[in-house]
Amino acid sequence: MTSVETLSNGPLFGLPLADLWFGLLFFIFGTFLFLDGFDFGVGVLFATRDDKDEREQLLAAIGPFWDGNEVWLVVFGGALFAAFPSVYANLFSRHYLLMFAILGALILRGLAPEMYEQRHDDRWQRWWGRAFVVGSLAAPFFLGMFTANWLLGATTLVTLPGVLVGLTVVALTVVDGVAFLRLKTRGDLRNDLQSDGYRALAAYLVLVVLTLVGVYALAPGLRSTMRSTLVLGLVLSTLVLAAGYVLATRADRYYVAFAAAAGLVFALVGVVARLLYPSIDPAVGLTVAAAIVPTLSLNLMSIGAALLLPLVFVYFVVLYSAFSGPIEAGESY
């Protein structure tokens, strides 16, 4: 029992585990938004392609990846439940209908490509193609709404910042999706996507500015944090990354552009996390320190995460290296 006593007495190695879990939570959310984000982006871009072969390439590009990417959301839910159970409970039950809207969109998005491939007649593929687009648009939109409602402590379903952040996230996933597809496609399709990427990026920047202005105006409590060095730095780095994305795309440096897209996602998530902290559920005034799970559970989970997350990283390296480079002729979903 001595080891249990040690684990119950205080945080492991005296580390600020509550804050680390807050950070880890948003890292997991950011990873989800970056990885599944390009799947959503591909789904949105699917609407802009009429050619059957091109549509097939889009589906083949995300085929091996999307399931693993989506698991980051499962891990986010699990980590939130385990580290901040009352936040998980309050937040999810408060945004009840929004949560099920997200789940519904994810079901549609996951199912649609599988169904699309089952039959090759036009009507069938037209409808499942639409379902794929709707699911891929709705999932990031509702996730953005959820994030904004969480941050601002909103108790109603639809809020202006919610809609703005929803659109912002959709635009970001398209930027992400283009960066990913430039790695996975060739020829005309790859060239055509370039302008889609620029347009999405422009929309993203405009929406970010609108959102920041909106939040600044509507949430006086957040103003001083918004002027903090970290937030200003992240906003500035968003501009730098956006410029980097454009330059890298022009120079056909696909991996650099993809990395810039990742940077954009993490900058956005970083801003949200910083604005939230030290609170974790502003609607009920709950702080990270008050909501964190008791010491023994916290220590055990920290050990678990420290052992398992490096392994998860290895799995993703194996998966992404097995399918590196553009999709080959004949590969399909």
Add this chain to the structure above:
Amino acid sequence: MIDPIIASRLQFALTTIVHIVFPVVSMGLAPFLVYFTWKDIRTGEPVYEQLRRFWTRIFAVSFVVGTVTGIVLEFEFGTNFAAFATTAGPLFGGPLAVEGMMAFMLEATFLGVFVFGRERVGDALYMVSAVAVGLGTWLSAVWILIANSWMQLPRGYEMVTRNGEQVIHLVDPIAAYANPRFFWMFVHMQNASVESVSLAMAGLSAYFVFRHHVWERPVDHVTFWETTLKIAIVGLVITAPLQVFHGDLYARHVYETQPQKFAAMEAVWETDSYVPEYLIAFPTSVENLLDPRAKEIFGIGIPGGASWLASGGDPQATIRGLEEFEGPQPPVAAVFWSFRIMVALGFWFVTLGFWSGYRWFRGELFADDLLHKALMASAPLGIFAVELGWVVTEVGRQPWVIQGVMKTSEGVSPDLTGAEATATLVGFAAAYLGLLTLYGYVVARIIRAGPPTGTDLVGVDDTDTDTTPSEVGADD
């Protein structure tokens, strides 16, 4: 509008009942896929490549549906059972988080390699990916059942008031997570999954074997179906007797730890000794069906059988009746009949296993049309028995969500309105009906398209290993 408590319970029941089908398929198929992949790589015989690819397709579709329906469950603890999540979270959340990181990540990433990557990776990594996917599905069950077994048999915790709320604190992780109930649940569930998949495979292949040999309507790739049948029978012969054996031990454990549930399983109201076990029980009236009382029911029982089951060999043992427990009782009818039908099916599967094994031994496996028909009719019954088993487990512990600690009605989100809960319940009922229809449709298409053949097999120049059935099948 339905009451939010009732609607939340119905919705959780619906979403779990639908979801569990898919983990059963993936956990049950996993050992077969590992075996097919191994044989395919080692022997290079076309039939093993056919087996691997055909069953991988079914696995992949089941996995997708399992993923999308599984995420729903993980969120529902928060959306619909917020009070439970707040109270039990410090102990209950950990296993779910670990499940995601340890198991779900493993299976979802290697599934990509396993389904899409035969042409892209070497034999060794491909074999690793098959094992990793299988291991992931089973590890997933480990953590989910650790969480569930704690709800059945809560240990290693204390109740603490925190932020004005009653919260469960973990004090002894070994007691809480290395729960004796976990062992029985895991053994019973994993074996049941393999048994259910064996039954489904046997029933499906029996149809084609029957068509070819008995009905004399030649089937393409009959060797494929014959091999499938034999492999499925091996699975059944091993798992069916085991299921009955540890089912018996599990029931005894339930009696010791959840006597109220055991009493409901046997519909024993008054504490009694020498209680019979009704193997066959007939409701002689509607009242009997909806409110079974073991003493009044018409049945053929083993004298002292239930006592024997509960005590581990003493037919005189006393069984505590439901009347000894205060407060609301579990819905006895659902528990009693589900338990009965599940046990009966378990014995039927043992019979099927021995019957098929005997015919095979005599070299008459492909000729016994009655056996073929029995196997066909039993194809979905394994999964059905799993559902019944979960009804016994989950309905049987009502009114408790955490046995003896928290009532299910107390666990529901306090601010949830009837309108919201009804809306999502109706939405799920419609969406899952559609989902199941689509799943059935897709699996039927995969079956109709049959295993890949001819030039499509490896060895022949081929870049497209895992095409969809419509591209492989001749019907498109």
